[in-house]
Amino acid sequence: MTKDTGRTRHILALSGGKDSAALAVYLRDKIPDLEYVFLDTGHELPETGEFLDRMRAILGIDVKRIEPKRSFEDWLKIKGFYLPSPQKRWCTEVLKIKPYEDYIGTDKVCSYIGLRADEDRDGYISSKPNIIPRYPFIEDQMVYSDIEDLLESSGLGFPAYHRWRSRSGCYFCFFQQKVEWLNLYKEHKELFLKAMDFEKVDSQTGKRFTWCQDESLEELLNRADQIRSNHDAYFKPAIKGKKLIDRLGDNITRTCIVCDL
Numbered sequence: 001m002t003k004d005t006g007r008t009r010h011i012l013a014l015s016g017g018k019d020s021a022a023l024a025v026y027l028r029d030k031i032p033d034l035e036y037v038f039l040d041t042g043h044e045l046p047e048t049g050e051f052l053d054r055m056r057a058i059l060g061i062d063v064k065r066i067e068p069k070r071s072f073e074d075w076l077k078i079k080g081f082y083l084p085s086p087q088k089r090w091c092t093e094v095l096k097i098k099p100y101e102d103y104i105g106t107d108k109v110c111s112y113i114g115l116r117a118d119e120d121r122d123g124y125i126s127s128k129p130n131i132i133p134r135y136p137f138i139e140d141q142m143v144y145s146d147i148e149d150l151l152e153s154s155g156l157g158f159p160a161y162h163r164w165r166s167r168s169g170c171y172f173c174f175f176q177q178k179v180e181w182l183n184l185y186k187e188h189k190e191l192f193l194k195a196m197d198f199e200k201v202d203s204q205t206g207k208r209f210t211w212c213q214d215e216s217l218e219e220l221l222n223r224a225d226q227i228r229s230n231h232d233a234y235f236k237p238a239i240k241g242k243k244l245i246d247r248l249g250d251n252i253t254r255t256c257i258v259c260d261l
């Protein structure tokens with residue numbers, strides 16, 4: 001943990017998503033001593049690692065990787081094998097927020113957050129009084145098209161997973177849509193199978209621990225044709241070739257403010 005030097009530190013926590021990446025571009029020359037960190041859950045997409053490497057190379061920045069003291073697997077045991085869900089989102093707290101706050105310690109920090117002026121969601125606000133949230137895109141009234149411009153003009157572009165998935169975060173994130181689970185199977189079958197391994201049935205009570213509330217990943221896979229035909233977005237010829245975020249829209253179930261920015 002870094003010692004309190006008495007000065008204010010400036011930190012941007014990158015999620016591996018487009019908005020925090022665009023904020024890195026935006027702030028790079030405005031705040032020379034900005035620290036860049038990435039809160040690694042240990043269950044990230046390979047594309048996220050590649051995108052962070054691109055940021056390091058193109059922006060010439062150092063991105064410090066911060067890991068939680070306990071792994072997701074350890075926490076899952078502690079939580080009685082209850083997989084995290086939108087209602088019980090313990091993963092964000094223990095894998096992202098706590099490690100970030102531990103990293104900061106008692107230092108006074110301006111924590112920069114990539115929320116845009118055209119978004120209607122709350123940002124992560126630490127309860128710790130030494131962490132002051134800053135929202136440069138909101139302060140400067142910047143919207144989605146500005147973020148696109150920043151990413152394209154810097155040469156960084158969008159994260160590669162946007163071709164098949166709309167948001168950053170863990171490969172098993174329960175916020176993803178069913179078609180995105182199918183896309184995960186198609187793009188990274190081994191990660192889909194790892195996610196399947198976390199699903200359990202309690203042999204005594206029959207209770208099912210699944211990522212989706214109404215079906216297991218095996219059941220979801222068995223319904224692939226039905227899911228795809230119900231969800232014309234992935235194969236719709238008129239929009240084929242566009243990023244999935246353009247097809248699904250940017251405001252779909254975006255409740256994970258810490259992981260998805």
Ligand code: SF4
Nearest residue numbers: 091092169170173259
């Ligand atoms: S990306 Fe999803 S699964 Fe991963 S920590 Fe965030 S909310 Fe949890």
